[in-house]
Amino acid sequence: MELLLRIIKYFNRRSLQTSSPSSGNRAPARGHVHSQLKANIEAIRAIFSKAPDMVMRSFFYRPTESHAVLVYFDGLADKNSINNNVLYQLMFESEDIGVAKGGRLGKRTLPLLPVTLGHITTISSFDQFELAILHGKSVLFIDGVEQAYAFNTQGWPQRAISDSQIEASLKGAHQGFIETSEMNVALIRRYISSRELKIKELSVGSRVASKLSILYLEDVTEPELLAEMERRLTSLNVDCILNTGELAELIEDNPFSLLPQFITTERPDTAASQILQGRLCVIVDRSSSVLIAPAGIAAFFQGIDDYSTRWPVATFMRLLRFFACFLAAFLPGIYIACISFNHEVIPLDLILSIGQFRAAVPFPPLIEALIMEITLEMLREAGIRLPAPVGQTVGIVGGIVIGQAAVQAGIVSNLMVVVVSSTAVASFILPNYDMASAIRLIRFPVMLIASMFGIVGIIVAFMVLIAHLISLTSLSEPFSVPIAPIRISDWKDVFVRLPLWKMTTRPRSVRSLQKKRMGSNRSDGENK
Amino acid sequence: MTGSVLKPAKENQVTLLQYILIIHSMQLGIGVISLPRDLADTGGTDGWIALFIGYAGSLVASLLIVQIMKKHPEGTIIDLISRFFGRWSGYLMTAVFGVYFSLYAYLLLDRMILLIHSWIMQQSRPFVLMLLFVIPAYMIVKGGWRALGRYAEIILLCSLWMPFMLLTLFDQAHWLHLLPVLKEGWMPVFSTVPATVLSFLGFEAAFFLYPHLGNKKKASLGIFVANTLTLIVYLYVTILCFVVFSPDEITYYNDIMLTLAKIIEYRFVERFDIVMLTFYLLVISKTWIPALHMTVYCSHRLVPIGKAATHLLLLLIGMLAVTYIWNPGWLTSDKWIALFSKFGLLMAFIFPVALWCLLSVMSWFPRWQK
Numbered sequence: 038m039e040l041l042l043r044i045i046k047y048f049n050r051r052s053l054q055t056s057s058p059s060s061g062n063r064a065p066a067r068g069h070v071h072s073q074l075k076a077n078i079e080a081i082r083a084i085f086s087k088a089p090d091m092v093m094r095s096f097f098y099r100p101t102e103s104h105a106v107l108v109y110f111d112g113l114a115d116k117n118s119i120n121n122n123v124l125y126q127l128m129f130e131s132e133d134i135g136v137a138k139g140g141r142l143g144k145r146t147l148p149l150l151p152v153t154l155g156h157i158t159t160i161s162s163f164d165q166f167e168l169a170i171l172h173g174k175s176v177l178f179i180d181g182v183e184q185a186y187a188f189n190t191q192g193w194p195q196r197a198i199s200d201s202q203i204e205a206s207l208k209g210a211h212q213g214f215i216e217t218s219e220m221n222v223a224l225i226r227r228y229i230s231s232r233e234l235k236i237k238e239l240s241v242g243s244r245v246a247s248k249l250s251i252l253y254l255e256d257v258t259e260p261e262l263l264a265e266m267e268r269r270l271t272s273l274n275v276d277c278i279l280n281t282g283e284l285a286e287l288i289e290d291n292p293f294s295l296l297p298q299f300i301t302t303e304r305p306d307t308a309a310s311q312i313l314q315g316r317l318c319v320i321v322d323r324s325s326s327v328l329i330a331p332a333g334i335a336a337f338f339q340g341i342d343d344y345s346t347r348w349p350v351a352t353f354m355r356l357l358r359f360f361a362c363f364l365a366a367f368l369p370g371i372y373i374a375c376i377s378f379n380h381e382v383i384p385l386d387l388i389l390s391i392g393q394f395r396a397a398v399p400f401p402p403l404i405e406a407l408i409m410e411i412t413l414e415m416l417r418e419a420g421i422r423l424p425a426p427v428g429q430t431v432g433i434v435g436g437i438v439i440g441q442a443a444v445q446a447g448i449v450s451n452l453m454v455v456v457v458s459s460t461a462v463a464s465f466i467l468p469n470y471d472m473a474s475a476i477r478l479i480r481f482p483v484m485l486i487a488s489m490f491g492i493v494g495i496i497v498a499f500m501v502l503i504a505h506l507i508s509l510t511s512l513s514e515p516f517s518v519p520i521a522p523i524r525i526s527d528w529k530d531v532f533v534r535l536p537l538w539k540m541t542t543r544p545r546s547v548r549s550l551q552k553k554r555m556g557s558n559r560s561d562g563e564n565k
Numbered sequence: 566m567t568g569s570v571l572k573p574a575k576e577n578q579v580t581l582l583q584y585i586l587i588i589h590s591m592q593l594g595i596g597v598i599s600l601p602r603d604l605a606d607t608g609g610t611d612g613w614i615a616l617f618i619g620y621a622g623s624l625v626a627s628l629l630i631v632q633i634m635k636k637h638p639e640g641t642i643i644d645l646i647s648r649f650f651g652r653w654s655g656y657l658m659t660a661v662f663g664v665y666f667s668l669y670a671y672l673l674l675d676r677m678i679l680l681i682h683s684w685i686m687q688q689s690r691p692f693v694l695m696l697l698f699v700i701p702a703y704m705i706v707k708g709g710w711r712a713l714g715r716y717a718e719i720i721l722l723c724s725l726w727m728p729f730m731l732l733t734l735f736d737q738a739h740w741l742h743l744l745p746v747l748k749e750g751w752m753p754v755f756s757t758v759p760a761t762v763l764s765f766l767g768f769e770a771a772f773f774l775y776p777h778l779g780n781k782k783k784a785s786l787g788i789f790v791a792n793t794l795t796l797i798v799y800l801y802v803t804i805l806c807f808v809v810f811s812p813d814e815i816t817y818y819n820d821i822m823l824t825l826a827k828i829i830e831y832r833f834v835e836r837f838d839i840v841m842l843t844f845y846l847l848v849i850s851k852t853w854i855p856a857l858h859m860t861v862y863c864s865h866r867l868v869p870i871g872k873a874a875t876h877l878l879l880l881l882i883g884m885l886a887v888t889y890i891w892n893p894g895w896l897t898s899d900k901w902i903a904l905f906s907k908f909g910l911l912m913a914f915i916f917p918v919a920l921w922c923l924l925s926v927m928s929w930f931p932r933w934q935k
């Protein structure tokens with residue numbers, strides 16, 4: 038213990054020495070834009086040395102009778118837009134602009150720039166210039182003007198909007214988020230086209246600024262939640278945030294927990310439905326999944342398909358998921374406990390037939406289960422990495438061939454194969470990937486304690502799990518809500534999915550300002 | 566996880582349901598397993614009538630507790646006593662309550678371990694079993710009353726199936742066993758009352774829980790519901806035992822509830838009693854876990870050194886050490902629980918009545934009328 042602490046301390050000290058504090062990461066301010074073009078170009082070259090993808094196109098700008106230069110990054114800016122909307126206009130169609138020859142071009146004359154783009158900003162310092170050009174804008178410098186102009190010509194490579202792979206749905210929308218935050222915001226706006234949908238933009242990261250946008254409904258979301266989320270995001274001090282998972286890990290309440298405390302989703306419809314319930318949605322630029330907070334345990338059992346299928350079917354699915362979750366965490370443990378500890382629970386005939394299978398197996402039940410479970414986890418992981426056709430082969434080879442051969446070779450018993458494969462199937466039922474992986478992991482300690490203490494061990498594991506669940510929080514809100522504390526009014530959408538016209542209120546667990554979601558759309562006798 | 570045991574009331578409020586369930590769950594635990602037999606021992610098949618008398622007694626005491634707590638709604642009983650009787654009486658009562666709840670927690674935990682030891686795991690050492698249960702207990706108590714309330718709620722949901730499982734036993738019921746009612750007059754019933762009164766112990770938690778209740782107007786209603794729930798469960802199990810077993814047979818078994826569950830058998834599960842007991846451990850666990858919390862509260866009031874979590878840790882280690890060294894068996898446990906019952910009678914019945922009388926008299930004087 039002492040040694041461990043020392044090692045940690047040592048590494049902490051080392052990392053302190055090697056990494057400079059955050060303020061050192063960003064280069065110092067480089068001053069203002071000069072009025073001479075030459076000085077400006079020199080400054081730009083000084084900032085971006087060894088950047089062959091930077092384009093500097095110089096030309097003669099007629100209205101002011103001076104030289105000008107347009108700077109942009111080749112891959113980040115949209116070439117069509119630059120050619121048609123910027124360069125062409127500036128070079129050829131600027132004669133009838135009413136700027137006096139040699140006159141000063143300043144803030145007031147900004148609208149008069151002959152550029153057919155909507156979004157133009159003025160830039161006065163090289164820091165702003167750096168940020169703008171790195172975000173794909175093109176920047177215009179004109180000789181004799183102590184300002185530069187940035188045009189929104191972003192056009193970096195981005196993928197087309199496609200179905201989300203990880204959260205496939207049968208009846209939901211087939212649009213998934215992509216890696217551009219503006220596009221993701223637009224996708225959500227398509228669902229919630231209301232002026233109450235507010236977007237708060239923050240920039241986090243000291244080396245590379247990552248744009249984070251918090252989306253919420255102003256008249257629904259509890260302001261305390263928003264303030265808490267903002268506080269957590271602004272207090273971050275990191276180099277760069279690459280994706281949503283990183284962000285979640287940095288701001289979650291209990292970083293040592295196995296369970297995810299935020300929902301991450303790639304589906305705009307899921308995100309929109311959560312925002313409508315009063316939750317916050319954080320979009321991280323460059324990441325194709327968004328983060329939703331606060332999350333309650335119930336949200337991990339809800340799939341978007343539940344709301345587009347008939348409600349009895351959806352209710353059945355819900356119950357199935359809870360049952361599957363229990364199986365995935367506890368079934369191998371229960372099997373081990375029954376086989377190695379509590380034989381008396383199993384009827385005589387059954388235990389004789391189990392004994393027959395087990396007689397050939399040289400391993401104790403725990404080892405036998407571990408062999409199968411680990412094989413299965415390896416197959417699963419291998420299946421992800423391989424392209425789809427090969428992945429299927431792995432599945433067949435692993436599932437059928439290895440399983441069957443292992444039984445015949447007497448390494449594992451028949452019943453163990455049944456148990457492990459049904460556990461595996463159960464663990465894939467949960468719609469949320471993070472939760473499913475957490476539960477897959479929980480079953481290993483359960484197996485271990487079951488092999489040591491039998492069913493008493495399993496009950497202890499269950500108690501520990503409950504104790505952990507009730508102490509977890511998500512954005513300072515209880516995680517186990519609405520199961521504990523019990524909020525019966527929220528149970529309309531937890532274990533069962535009541536008909537939509539019965540769910541007239543937003544969940545109380547989110548503490549939304551506006552409780553009512555819809556009127557009673559189906560009063561008695563209306564639809565006869 | 567940041568919650569410390571001694572958070573101010575505002576931040577660790579419980580809902581009415583949680584308040585009901587915490588009190589109910591402290592009452593309902595080990596008692597159910599042996600109660601029907603204890604009732605049958607002295608009261609014969611009329612023993613169940615005594616439950617109503619015990620219920621009435623505990624109801625009066627619990628309502629008195631709520632009345633007492635109303636005089637100082639923002640604090641626990643300790644604050645109330647320090648306010649009315651001075652600091653030193655406050656310290657004294659803290660110590661008494663601390664000892665009371667630590668005994669409560671230890672004896673019930675130990676009884677639970679003995680049950681596991683004799684029914685499920687004969688080979689294991691008792692302190693090892695205790696070590697297992699100490700871990701979740703530590704995690705829960707650390708969260709304060711809120712965590713205790715949530716725990717009670719989840720366990721309630723997880724144990725709802727049990728009474729329905731027992732329903733199948735009504736096939737084998739012989740209702741004639743209950744007739745004639747009061748076949749030997751009232752005397753056997755009255756002699757059974759002490760056994761029933763003690764099985765309602767646990768409502769004295771209201772002394773400490775009351776300030777944490779959000780809606781204090783419903784405190785009396787809540788404690789009434791809690792006691793009634795307990796009565797219903799006791800009645801259900803007792804009557805079930807009485808009609809399934811014959812009046813003589815019932816006195817042969819020690820843990821009558823488990824013997825009852827043993828009758829249930831399926832083609833795929835034998836020894837259903839073991840499955841039942843294993844799940845029932847969850848229910849038992851919520852009797853002593855709140856008691857641990859109150860012990861730590863008292864000890865931290867008395868010795869405000871270190872964090873409350875440290876006190877809890879020391880307490881749990883102490884319990885383990887006692888079990889390791891002393892290792893009480895069934896007889897010792899019985900003897901101690903009998904002793905503890907007298908203590909319980911004093912703390913939960915006599916103390917509130919006396920305190921209430923005293924406070925009523927005191928409130929005649931202008932000094933205490935605020």
